Amino acid sequence: MTDWSTLIDACGSAGHVPALLDRFEADPSGVWSELMDHLCPQLDTAFTASFAALPRLAEIATAAGSENLGGVLSAAGAIASCSPGLSEPDSPLMVFSAPIAVLHDLANRSLSQTAEAEAEEYVNLLQALLSFEGVETWDRSLSGLQTGEYEVDCPYCGVNVFVVIGHDGYFCCTDDYSLQEVQKSPLQPARGQQLEGLPRRLFERALADGQERLAHGVRHLFGRAACPDCGTGFSVSERVVAGWIP
Template sequence: MTDWSTLTDACGSAEHVPGLLDRFEADPSGVWAELMDHLCPQLDTAFAASFAALPRLAEIATASSPEARSWVLLAAGAIASCSPGLSEPDSPLADFSAPIAVLHHLTDRCLSQAAEVEEYVNLLQALLSFEGVEIWDRSLDGLQSGEYEVDCPYCDVNIFVVIGQDDSFCCTDDYALQEVEKSPLLPARVQELKGLSRRLFTRASADGQAGLAHGLRYLFGRATCPDCGTDFSVAERVAAAWIP
């Protein structure tokens, strides 16, 4: 049994966490924000109590209705995304591998049924979190907002990479406010996609997320700095922003 009184969450002693999880089970969408304030504030910090909650979250997800289940999976995914990777000693991903396997399986099933692109991207990131995939479990939402901000690898200028359904380009000025000089993006050809990028593309295509699959080719494609003309990999610059 978990001795919650010995654990902490964002607000101090985790003694109240079992009660909070009971309320979350009864009303996942209504209690989600409060649960995250305690277990995963800003969706980027987790505590001992957060990881200790994963077995209960797996139980709640298993028992919940399809509508409620996404909230539970996204809460657990946010916590898992804060875990040190599987290669780290005492990684919570290894310590809680059994509930994480359950959460992964349920997310995999939910993903195929998610129609809204926002829900789809969030669940896809949760799926990657449960696998211990770093960076991309937090960086796919630019495909949903249609924008990434990166730095040029040569001249360091800040570049907006805009990946839209109708127009994809990069620029250095705020394109929302003014006419800007646009530099074209070069999407990866499908046969050039390898490893994770290939898997994400194949999965999104199979799940009927054609817009997302289209965006993935741009995210894993190339761009040219509008200021200095340096050619660069968009995905490498997105990933570089996460490395301190």
């Protein structure tokens, strides 16, 4: 049995967390923000009580209906994404490997059941899936595929570059394209056969799940761009990783 009084959350002693989890199970959408305030504020900080809550979150997710499952998985995914990697001693991803495996299976199945119109939910589930696997950076950096924009810096001149991937097109620019006409430099998407490792997996997974627009976005995210100011070519994904602040 977990002695919650010996653990901490964002507010101090975690003795109240079991009751909070009970309320979350009864009303996931209504209690989600409060749960995150205690266990994973700003979705980027976790505590001993946060990781200890993963077994209970796996139970809640297993029993949740389809309308609430995504919220439970995103809560658990946010916590898992704060864990030290699998190579670290006593990583929570290893300590709580059994409930994380349950959460991973649920996320995996939910992805294939998410309609293309629900792109935001799909990206959130995909990030949760990666967090349960211990994938770093991309477990929290795929949201630009849904919002349609990343901000990076040019590796040569340092200027801030908007990389647009989505409804507004596929280009990069250095000025606010939503307010004025700007000089645009087209993105060069990676060919499907050029993708390897995680990028290829993301591309093929999105295609298999009927998320064709997101699959197209993956090709551009892992493709190349050129700075509109100095003309320097760069890998979009490498600049996203370089600018990532965990």
